[in-house]
Amino acid sequence: MHTLDPGDVLARYTVGDRSAPHLRVNFISSLDGAATHDGLSGGLGDDADRLVFDTVRMLTDLILVGAGTVRAEGYGGIRFSADAVAWRVKHALPEHPPVAIVSGRLDLDPALPVFTDAATRPILITHAQAPADRRAALAVVADVLVCGEASVDHALMVRTLTGLGYPQVLCEGGPSLFGSLLAADAVDELCLTLAPLLESGRAPRIAGAPDASPRRMRLAHALPAGDTLLLRYLRAR
Numbered sequence: 684m685h686t687l688d689p690g691d692v693l694a695r696y697t698v699g700d701r702s703a704p705h706l707r708v709n710f711i712s713s714l715d716g717a718a719t720h721d722g723l724s725g726g727l728g729d730d731a732d733r734l735v736f737d738t739v740r741m742l743t744d745l746i747l748v749g750a751g752t753v754r755a756e757g758y759g760g761i762r763f764s765a766d767a768v769a770w771r772v773k774h775a776l777p778e779h780p781p782v783a784i785v786s787g788r789l790d791l792d793p794a795l796p797v798f799t800d801a802a803t804r805p806i807l808i809t810h811a812q813a814p815a816d817r818r819a820a821l822a823v824v825a826d827v828l829v830c831g832e833a834s835v836d837h838a839l840m841v842r843t844l845t846g847l848g849y850p851q852v853l854c855e856g857g858p859s860l861f862g863s864l865l866a867a868d869a870v871d872e873l874c875l876t877l878a879p880l881l882e883s884g885r886a887p888r889i890a891g892a893p894d895a896s897p898r899r900m901r902l903a904h905a906l907p908a909g910d911t912l913l914l915r916y917l918r919a920r
Contacts, residue, residue: 687731687908692738695904696874696915704845706747706869708854708861709739710889711876717886718858720878723756727878731908739874741767743780743853745806745844749860750786753797758782760800779803780853783844784825785860787835789817798824810835837867862892871918873900879910 698705711727712718720726728736740746746761761782763771768778782797783806791798791807798805798821807821810831818827830840841864844852854864864870875889900916907913 687734687906689734689738692734692906693742695906696735696738697742698851701744701851704841704850704852705871706841706852706854706864707739707743707872707874708856708864708870709736709874710856710861711878712889713878713880713882713886715881715883716888717882717884718856718889719886720880720882724856725756727880727882728876729878729909729911731911731913732876732878735874735876735913737764737767739853740780741770742851744776744851745780745849745853746782747844747852747854747860748782748784749857750784750788750791751859752855752857753784753791753795755857757796759796760798760802762800762802777803781806781849783808783828783849785809785835785837785840787813789813789821791817791821793820793824808835808840835863837863838869841867841869856889858887858889858891861890862895865890865898866892866895868896868898870898872903873914873916875914875916877912877914 711724711732761779763779779802781803785808787810789809805825807825807827808830811829812833830836830843899919901919903915903917905914
């Protein structure tokens with residue numbers, strides 16, 4: 684059994700130049716490629732995966748997530764532990780990063796905890812043709828960014844977030860958003876936890892986009908934790 688040292692995990696996942704734009708994606712998968720167990724990614728996780736999940740959240744400027752994942756995973760307001768807040772303040776970061784939710788249809792309830800319980804006002808990313816009434820309702824609880832005309836332009840989205848002072852972006856899914864970011868060639872890093880489970884069934888892959896081109900990555904580390912394997916891949920230059 685390998686016991687993870689939180690300090691070592693922090694060092695392994697820290698990005699050297701925080702001023703340079705860097706989009707990190709964090710996912711978990713079964714050994715046979717399933718992104719969920721019983722419909723939820725959390726069903727695959729363990730303590731090692733949770734440590735990585737908490738660490739990369741602590742390191743980021745902004746958490747990016749698709750609307751479907753917010754609904755399916757029951758996202759609440761992001762509030763860090765006292766130790767995580769202290770670390771961020773020591774490193775000249777705000778106590779909590781905002782959550783940016785990507786949604787074309789804006790089919791989100793303004794009363795969801797991700798809005799009402801947030802420590803930092805969320806951001807909602809949509810396009811110009813999104814329903815005006817939904818946009819107005821959600822503008823009460825989130826800052827709305829328009830990135831694209833008839834659909835969300837994911838490359839423009841990343842540039843816009845960088846321009847707003849969020850160069851370090853952590854994407855937590857889901858597969859459609861990950862696939863769209865791959866299609867936009869916007870992914871710089873994948874943190875992938877391999878759970879020791881053969882899931883089978885009809886669970887989705889971690890990324891899905893019919894128009895995405897293959898992107899070669901290089902292995903930064905492979906860290907065992909019991910039967911779980913923590914992988915970090917960076918964009919190959």
